[in-house]
Amino acid sequence: xxIDEGFLLMKNIINFLGIVTxxxxxxxxxxxxxxxxxxxxxxxxxxxxDSGNTEMSALAQTVTSGTVITLKSWKDPGMNKAGYTLAxxxxxxxxxxxxxxxxxxxxxxxYAKWLDGDWKGIDTAAxxxxxxxxxxxxxxxxxxxxxxxxxxxGVWTPIGYDGNVNKFAFSGxxxxxxxxxxxxxxxxxxxxxxxxxxxxxxxxxxNLGVVIASGGIIGNDDITEIGGITGILDxxxxxxxxxxxxxxxxxxxxxxxxxxxxxxxxSNCYSTGNISTNxxxxxxxxxxxxxxxTNCYSTGNIxxxxxxGGIIGNFSNTGEITGCAAxxxxxYSDGSAGRIVGALDDGSEQxxxxxxxxxxxxxxxxxxxxxxxxxDGVDTLIGAFKDKSTWVNLGFMFGFDDxxxxxxxxxxxxVFYWQ
Numbered sequence: 001x002x003i004d005e006g007f008l009l010m011k012n013i014i015n016f017l018g019i020v021t022x023x024x025x026x027x028x029x030x031x032x033x034x035x036x037x038x039x040x041x042x043x044x045x046x047x048x049x050d051s052g053n054t055e056m057s058a059l060a061q062t063v064t065s066g067t068v069i070t071l072k073s074w075k076d077p078g079m080n081k082a083g084y085t086l087a088x089x090x091x092x093x094x095x096x097x098x099x100x101x102x103x104x105x106x107x108x109x110x111y112a113k114w115l116d117g118d119w120k121g122i123d124t125a126a127x128x129x130x131x132x133x134x135x136x137x138x139x140x141x142x143x144x145x146x147x148x149x150x151x152x153x154g155v156w157t158p159i160g161y162d163g164n165v166n167k168f169a170f171s172g173x174x175x176x177x178x179x180x181x182x183x184x185x186x187x188x189x190x191x192x193x194x195x196x197x198x199x200x201x202x203x204x205x206x207n208l209g210v211v212i213a214s215g216g217i218i219g220n221d222d223i224t225e226i227g228g229i230t231g232i233l234d235x236x237x238x239x240x241x242x243x244x245x246x247x248x249x250x251x252x253x254x255x256x257x258x259x260x261x262x263x264x265x266x267s268n269c270y271s272t273g274n275i276s277t278n279x280x281x282x283x284x285x286x287x288x289x290x291x292x293x294t295n296c297y298s299t300g301n302i303x304x305x306x307x308x309g310g311i312i313g314n315f316s317n318t319g320e321i322t323g324c325a326a327x328x329x330x331x332y333s334d335g336s337a338g339r340i341v342g343a344l345d346d347g348s349e350q351x352x353x354x355x356x357x358x359x360x361x362x363x364x365x366x367x368x369x370x371x372x373x374x375x376d377g378v379d380t381l382i383g384a385f386k387d388k389s390t391w392v393n394l395g396f397m398f399g400f401d402d403x404x405x406x407x408x409x410x411x412x413x414x415v416f417y418w419q
Contacts, residue, residue: 033065033107041065048089048110056112067104073143074121085119086112087141087177095400095417097177099143115141115175125151128181132159136168141175142208149183149213156186158231160198164190169201169234176208176241178418184228184245185215192223193231193259194251200230200258204237207402207418212245212273224251225259227285228271233258237265240405240416246273246300253277255285255313256298267294268396268405270413276303280313282342283328287314288321295396297325297413301332307342308333308367309375310357314343320351323395326377327385327413330362337367338375354394356380385413 033044046069048059063069072079074086088097089110097113119139122128125148131140148156160168186194193199194217196210210228217226225231228243243256253259256271271283275298280286283298298310307314310326326339336343339357344350357377363369369376384390388398388408396414397404406414 044104045107046104046110047108048112050112051114063104065105068101069104070101071098071110073099074119081114084114084116085141087115087119087175088113088143095178095405097179097418113177115139119175122146129157129159132170132172132174133168135172136160136203137171139173139175142177142179142181145180145182147182148185154183154185154213154215155188156184156196158186158191158194158198159196160193161191166191166193166198169199169203169232170197170230171200171202171236173204173206174208175206178207178416180209180211182211183213184210184217185213186217186226187215189218191231193225194218195227195230195259197230199232199234200236200238201232201234202236204239205229205241206237206239207405207416208241209419210241210243210245212243212247214245216246216248218248218250224253224277225286226251226254226277227256227258228273229257231259232262233260233264233266233285234262235264237267238269239265240268240402242269242416243271244273247275247277251277253280253286253313254304255282255287256300257296258285260287261285261289261291261293263290265292265294266296267292268416269296271298272300274300274303276301278304279306280304280342281307282309282311282313283326284311284324285313287316288312288319289316291319293319293321293324295323295394297327299327299413301330302328303332304335304342305333305365306335308336309338309342310340310361310377311355312341315341315350315352316343316345318349322351322354324355324377325380325385325391325394326355326357326361327382328358328361330364331367331369332364333367334365335367337363337365337369338372339369340377341375344375356390356394358382358385386411388414 034041048056088099092109254277281304310328331337340355352374355377359379
């Protein structure tokens, strides 16, 4: 029986049964680009757009699935744009920025990410040191993840140091571009300020992840100030950043993001490592003075023999700590401990509000939690931290850009749109 004969027979049966029918439309699906490329699979279309949804038709190409293409970079003379620098390419619906080689596994649309002004790209650990040392006031961006594991035998000298002398503070901008610096280890006892940077003064670090190696970050046991990103943040900003790994030195002040924070801002940041030190320790910062800490969280154990807090060890003078969450299992202190802030001035200019903390967090050592909402935040069940609405109520913004940088995984705490 032919197809036409079968169709006619079916139509007669339907009419015999008295069923009302509508015109029959047969749609044949187009063969799609697939990975791995299957028999008969169509080629993949790769399209590039400038800002304003203007297609860059000269860059468009059609390739088979699995093809490795090389993306145009800021070094390519053909990609110059007056007053801007090409930081890389973002895929539609995702914040991650791509540079260099990209393996095509489906139809892909790229959008150019332009940075306003003249920026310098950093490709390697050696460039991270050399370029910033040459001009610590310049604007830089990472083109890819950078591993420090094989640089200088795996032991990092905090940016700003020359030997054991702190020569300069970073005052420029480092745009992480959603990349990670991994394998960070500082395990000598000669640095007063230790982290990826020694000191940031007037500078900004944003959209960066720092993964600390098993050796941790250790400074000298006298006056060291340690942080995953910087030992000291002075008149600067750290925005949309995270650190993973332990800071387990015998220093004076330690924080997951920064050791000491003066007249600065840390916003939309988190740390997941254990933090320990002799004096002030906090999941985000050890000592905060005249600064603003907003929409941050930490998840590691905190240990200090003076002031220890899930977010801040010691909050002095004016400033604010708002919209933060402490999910730390325990806080150890022989002095003062708080789930949010270990020690808090009673100054009228301090704003500590709208913070929450794990309700079963343990206080160990000689200190106990006061129960004061300013120091300890609002009791929150552990399951609530995996509920997006909890974070929205704190003021966390969810989206696909730097102003709404968070996304909610299926099971876990918020991460950044580019992770």
